[in-house]
Amino acid sequence: MLHVLAQQAEGELEAGLTAVGRGIVYGGAAIGPGIGIGLVVGNAITAMARQPEAAGMVRTTMFLGIAFTEALALFGFVLAFIISG
Amino acid sequence: MIVGLEFPPISHLVEWPTLFGGDALGVNKVVLLMWISVALVFGLFYAATREPKLVPTGVQNVAESTVEFVEEQIVMQTIGPDGRGYMPFLLTLFTFVFTCNIWELIPVVQMPVNARIALPMFMAIVVWFVYIITGIRHQGFFGYFKNATIPPGVPKAILPLVAFIELIGILVTRPFSLAIRLFANMLAGHLLLVTFAVITQALFASTILGGALPLALLIFLMGFELLVSFLQAYIFTILAAVYIDSSMHPEH
Numbered sequence: 001m002l003h004v005l006a007q008q009a010e011g012e013l014e015a016g017l018t019a020v021g022r023g024i025v026y027g028g029a030a031i032g033p034g035i036g037i038g039l040v041v042g043n044a045i046t047a048m049a050r051q052p053e054a055a056g057m058v059r060t061t062m063f064l065g066i067a068f069t070e071a072l073a074l075f076g077f078v079l080a081f082i083i084s085g
Numbered sequence: 086m087i088v089g090l091e092f093p094p095i096s097h098l099v100e101w102p103t104l105f106g107g108d109a110l111g112v113n114k115v116v117l118l119m120w121i122s123v124a125l126v127f128g129l130f131y132a133a134t135r136e137p138k139l140v141p142t143g144v145q146n147v148a149e150s151t152v153e154f155v156e157e158q159i160v161m162q163t164i165g166p167d168g169r170g171y172m173p174f175l176l177t178l179f180t181f182v183f184t185c186n187i188w189e190l191i192p193v194v195q196m197p198v199n200a201r202i203a204l205p206m207f208m209a210i211v212v213w214f215v216y217i218i219t220g221i222r223h224q225g226f227f228g229y230f231k232n233a234t235i236p237p238g239v240p241k242a243i244l245p246l247v248a249f250i251e252l253i254g255i256l257v258t259r260p261f262s263l264a265i266r267l268f269a270n271m272l273a274g275h276l277l278l279v280t281f282a283v284i285t286q287a288l289f290a291s292t293i294l295g296g297a298l299p300l301a302l303l304i305f306l307m308g309f310e311l312l313v314s315f316l317q318a319y320i321f322t323i324l325a326a327v328y329i330d331s332s333m334h335p336e337h
Binding site for chain 2: 057060063064067070071074075077078081
């Protein structure tokens, strides 16, 4: 009787675990760059406030730093789609 | 009452049927958009120099603003005055990537060309060839790899590890990250817009007012995607310029 109640559909365990895996991959990948981009932009704002004449150069370097750190989050995003299931 | 939200499978969002041309070199919507982008970029700069005036107006003004932006904000900030030789390459790269990205927002089309990995990967390989060959031309074959893999001021004990990591960096990491950064940004934006459009349609089907909030968010996200399209084109170009600069002027 119990094994009738505890039945699962065909392949449901695999699909469920794939979904959980995808969530963990992207969730874990988004923590580091979130903190990292916050640090980069925060320091850029401080630099621009201290020396407004250098704002252009600081802004350029800020965008470069954002691109590098955001790429890591996006690797996780792409990997979450590649994980098959 | 929404019983189940029917989100289309991802293949419906990024894979398009082949129109003509067979299996390997088949032409589909994405390829067609790429060709139209090529024609637009070429047409823009051709039309700008048809009857050049001293005080630019119209198309010439748009083209000259783009040239000034790429020269002042990208080439001068990274390479400096001797980077002017790379101006046509970087200008074409920036305009083409921006035109390909902006198709995401045009109403009937709404498909960023860079949401498929082929075009970003190809452009990253072209940039790879440009900065490797520039480095070899300026510093000689062994000189370039020696200067690139051995940064100054590294203690001798960990030098082999650092040299190995730097070598993998300039040969593999740089082109791959360049391609995947552009591809993943465009794909993520496309999926985000599709998500909110599907939610708007599903909520609108139940109560007319229910679709208002997702619709407002969708409009805001389209503005955000405009910023991201421009930013990704800018970042692709400025990273290409930074790599060319590190090939031309080694730090020592």
